[in-house]
Amino acid sequence: MADSTESRTAPPFDTAAGDSPPQDAYLQKRTLRRGSAGPLLLTGLGVAYVVSGDFSGWNNGLAQGGFGGLAIAALLMGVMYTCLVFALAELASILPTAGGGYGFARRALGTWGGFLTGTAILIEYVLAPAAISIFIGDYVESLGLFGLTSSWPVYLACFVVFIGIHLWGVGEALRFSLAVTAVAVAAVVVFAFGALSDFHVSALNDIPADASAFGSSSWLPFGVLGIWAAFPFGMWFFLGVEGVPLAAEETRDPARTLPKAMAAAMGILLLLALVTFVAATGARGSAAIQSVGDPLVQALQPHGKPTTVSRIVNYAGLAGLVASFFSLIFAGSRQLFALSRAGYLPRFLSLTSRRKAPYLALLVPGALGFALAAATGDGARMLNIAVFGATISYALMSLSHIVLRRREPRLPRPYRTPGGVLTSSAAFVLACSALVATFLVDKQAAFIALVVYGVALAYFALYSRHRLVAAAPEEEFAALAEAEAELERD
DSSP states (O other): OOOOTGGGSOOOOOOOSTTSOHHHHHHHTSOOOTTOBOHHHHHHHHHHHHTHHHHTTGGGGHHHHHHHHHHHHHHHHHHHHHHHHHHHHHHHHHOOSTTTHHHHHHHHHHHHHHHHHHHHHHHHHHHHHHHHHHHHHHHHHHHTGGGOSOSHHHHHHHHHHHHHHHHHOHHHHHHHHHHHHHHHHHHHHHHHHHHHTTOOGGGTTOSOOOTTSTTOOSSSTTHHHHHHHTHHHHGGGTTTGGGGGGGGGGBSSHHHHHHHHHHHHHHHHHHHHHHHHHHHHHHHOHHHHTTOSOHHHHHTOTTSOOOHHHHHHHHHHHHHHHHHHHHHHHHHHHHHHHHHHTTSSOGGGGOOOTTSOOHHHHHHHHHHHHHHHHHHOOHHHHHHHHHHHHHHHHHHHHHHHHHHHHHOTTSOOSSOOTTTHHHHHHHHHHHHHHHHHHHHHOHHHHHHHHHHHHHHHHHHHHTGGGSOOTTSHHHHHHHHHHHHHHHHHO
């Protein structure tokens, strides 16, 4: 996709004070704290994005595909995320900036590709925290904590308290995230020991088969189509792990650290998914947990009576939701920061504080998320919209890896994806399949996401594509590629 001359031109600035050139003054107000995150914090961040999905949500896929259908869907989505993570690890080692997927697609697919990818990522990371805040509110209310009978004060507290921690500093934020994530992961381990002690193979396929469905059986009660319909729920075991590269500008030695942290996080998530899925269904039965909000807790209470282990898991589920909520706020703020800094979105959103936190990129999505949560209370619908945005970004990021491998084979790559374009091609095909599957699960959510996407594209087409900031790291990286290509043609 070719860029217009206007898109490569630096924006008009007033004369800056002092000796700094205007572009330098612009970027100096938009800097993050370097070197705050190492391998452990980044691995924790990758797991934190996802861990709430182990406690709830995935089990709704049992109502779409049964045990066998969800098992195959989760396996295929695990393959997709593993391939995607390996592809993104290579791209992140090439371009370690806060732009993440937007930056990768900007180099490979031009300004339109960059904006399409960045917007899809932003939809995911703005809607998902709003949805999770609703789940946290429901959890707090159901547990009878603080004597609350309404959930909106919990939504407000979540955004105020946790955005406040992010404003304090990225190092403090990531350490908090790691601590809460460790509690949630420990609870999954405790759950596994408790559930596997009451495991029964016959409980796995206890959903009655629909004789009218093609290919239906005890293992595939809703037939072959049920596998496809379960794709979005298989994603819940991994949704969000692709956000680790968004911490690149705040990472020590990102070209080496990011690939290691992403691979470690993905390995942990694959193990957690296997243990959670098999243990929960085998302990209580697929039919009993297919529609409940707390499948792990219900799996430990076969007669509906709480036990010590189920209480531990119940409270730890709240920790898992907090970990994902907290980390997704981080990811959304960094993607918004990068798009704003480059001029794709209003530039004031990328201003940073004295503590190098992108305060407006934290506060504006936070206010929007709280408003959506308080106004609708429909966490499932918002999460489905987030999944729709995620699948678009996965397809475009995988395509970016393929394009860069073909177009720029000599580009220095500190880390190389195992399997090369075969790996990213597998991620691309599966991401497209998951995108179509979202229409099978929630057509309204898919169409809402398309409307939001359309409004954003109209803003870019009519306004911001003519006002991009050439000095932004992602834009400079793409401009360098264009200059090198012109030299080769000459």
